[in-house]
Amino acid sequence: MKLGRLNHIGVATPSIADSIVFYRDVMGATKIHEPFDLESQGVKVCFVDTPAHSTGSGLSDSGGTQIELVEPLPGNTSIASFLEKNPAGGQHHMCYEVPDIHAAKAEFEAMGKRVLGEPRIGAHGTLIFFVHPRDMGGVLTEIMETPKDEAHLSN
Ligand code: CO
Numbered sequence: 001m002k003l004g005r006l007n008h009i010g011v012a013t014p015s016i017a018d019s020i021v022f023y024r025d026v027m028g029a030t031k032i033h034e035p036f037d038l039e040s041q042g043v044k045v046c047f048v049d050t051p052a053h054s055t056g057s058g059l060s061d062s063g064g065t066q067i068e069l070v071e072p073l074p075g076n077t078s079i080a081s082f083l084e085k086n087p088a089g090g091q092h093h094m095c096y097e098v099p100d101i102h103a104a105k106a107e108f109e110a111m112g113k114r115v116l117g118e119p120r121i122g123a124h125g126t127l128i129f130f131v132h133p134r135d136m137g138g139v140l141t142e143i144m145e146t147p148k149d150e151a152h153l154s155n
Contacts, residue, residue: 042076
């Protein structure tokens with residue numbers, strides 16, 4: 001395994017609408033994407049961009065790590081039970097990019113890490129899988145294949 005770019009940090013929330021207000025008004029986020037349902041995972045998702053470089057650096061603003069707001073859709077159990085333990089929401093997972101999702105899965109499994117299910121299409125439209133937090137220092141870890149184009153940065 002070769003550590004890739006931190007694509008996003010997943011934050012569970014009981015209300016994406018309320019979280020958008022928080023990231024806009026308290027944190028000063030200026031690029032908040034349109035929320036959408038990711039039916040296959042039973043969640044509504046909204047990405048909030050953080051700039052790639054500090055304000056005033058003169059460098060490009062795009063390409064920074066994102067916050068992924070995750071709200072359970074009806075029938076969801078995993079995020080819903082997380083919110084039972086953390087009613088106000090909270091940090092849920094971290095997502096790193098890899099060039100080849102199947103190679104990464106094989107590498108984690110070879111190290112005895114529990115990969116949760118088969119690679120499937122994630123919120124950015126590329127294949128993802130999760131690794132069990134008990135094998136990852138307590139952090140639920142999402143591994144995501146890097147998009148072939150940069151469309152995920154501008155949608
Ligand atoms: Co995620």
